[in-house]
Amino acid sequence: MGSSTQSKFPVINIENLKPGTESWTLACQKVRDTLEEYGCFMAVCEGFSQDLKKEVYANLETLFDLPQETKMKNTSAKPFHGYMTACHTRPLYESMGIDHATSLDDVECFANLMWPSGNETFSKTMHSYANLVSKLESLMRKMVFESYGAGKYHESFEESKSYLLKTNKYRPPESSETNLAAKMHTDKNFISVLSQSEMNGLEVQSKDGEWMAVEYPPSSFFVMTGDAFMVWSNGRIKAPLHRVVMNGHEDKYSIALYSFKKGVIEIPEELVDEEHPPRFKPFDHFKFLDLYAKSDPRYLDERAIKVYCGN
Ligand SMILES: O=C(O)CCC(=O)C(=O)O
Numbered sequence: 001m002g003s004s005t006q007s008k009f010p011v012i013n014i015e016n017l018k019p020g021t022e023s024w025t026l027a028c029q030k031v032r033d034t035l036e037e038y039g040c041f042m043a044v045c046e047g048f049s050q051d052l053k054k055e056v057y058a059n060l061e062t063l064f065d066l067p068q069e070t071k072m073k074n075t076s077a078k079p080f081h082g083y084m085t086a087c088h089t090r091p092l093y094e095s096m097g098i099d100h101a102t103s104l105d106d107v108e109c110f111a112n113l114m115w116p117s118g119n120e121t122f123s124k125t126m127h128s129y130a131n132l133v134s135k136l137e138s139l140m141r142k143m144v145f146e147s148y149g150a151g152k153y154h155e156s157f158e159e160s161k162s163y164l165l166k167t168n169k170y171r172p173p174e175s176s177e178t179n180l181a182a183k184m185h186t187d188k189n190f191i192s193v194l195s196q197s198e199m200n201g202l203e204v205q206s207k208d209g210e211w212m213a214v215e216y217p218p219s220s221f222f223v224m225t226g227d228a229f230m231v232w233s234n235g236r237i238k239a240p241l242h243r244v245v246m247n248g249h250e251d252k253y254s255i256a257l258y259s260f261k262k263g264v265i266e267i268p269e270e271l272v273d274e275e276h277p278p279r280f281k282p283f284d285h286f287k288f289l290d291l292y293a294k295s296d297p298r299y300l301d302e303r304a305i306k307v308y309c310g311n
């Protein structure tokens with residue numbers, strides 16, 4: 001794999017923000033400007049303690065250590081939501097989705113599928129993690145909506161949102177294998193909030209085409225926008241291209257909380273004017289995901305969303 005640059009992504013402390021205050025308005029502007037410039041940033045959140053992080057990743061190891069046939073029980077009608085086993089096109093990578101992980105019932109249901117008598121520690125840990133991260137996702141969305149003068153759409157989005165907790169394991173390559181563990185792509189959801197175990201590997205492409213390695217300070221999450229947010233923002237926010245490259249000799253674990261919208265996503269009228277004609281048609285989020293997952297050659301790469309609903 002080509003070399004990457006150690007980089008510092010913008011870091012934003014998102015604690016103690018109270019809607020309606022002056023510091024809230026300034027923070028909303030900062031988040032929006034940063035997303036328009038980079039499509040991503042590092043969010044520091046003291047609520048994500050080292051203890052919780054350790055617990056989360058210990059539980060993930062236990063999960064991925066389960067036999068293949070057990071993990072395969074986690075199927076889903078929605079693409080990328082179930083278990084994805086390593087295969088010849090991505091030999092280093094396996095992934096396990098937990099749909100609606102902000103609901104304790106749904107996490108317990110998943111745990112009952114994986115362990116004959118459930119796994120209370122796993123359920124509690126992953127549920128608290130999902131809740132913490134979903135609050136962050138919702139806050140980021142609210143901040144950006146408000147800064148565009150489109151805050152009134154936040155409530156209805158909340159009612160139709162859907163969260164997927166996607167957990168990933170990457171093994172180091174053998175000497176004959178590529179170290180590209182996940183090929184370059186943009187995320188297809190609205191916002192992704194990511195964290196990873198001690199091993200680095202995520203790289204994001206800058207506007208001038210340089211690959212930049214993502215390094216997580218303590219108590220941080222990496223916030224990245226997906227194609228759906230690009231459509232909503234009428235192209236103001238661009239979903240960054242990213243990939244995973246394995247450089248070390250240990251397994252890497254990561255978790256992404258993905259937000260989706262059930263139903264149609266469209267550009268709010270507040271983001272359309274003579275200077276900014278609509279660049280995308282309204283589209284159904286899960287129908288787009290279905291088509292993307294079917295590997296229709298027209299929809300394979302990061303241009304998929306433009307081919308699907310671009311004007
Ligand atoms: O594992 C990571 O750090 C990123 C994974 C990723 O890009 C994805 O799941 O979409």
Ligand SMILES: [Fe+2]
Nearest residue numbers: 185186187242
């Ligand atoms: Fe991704």
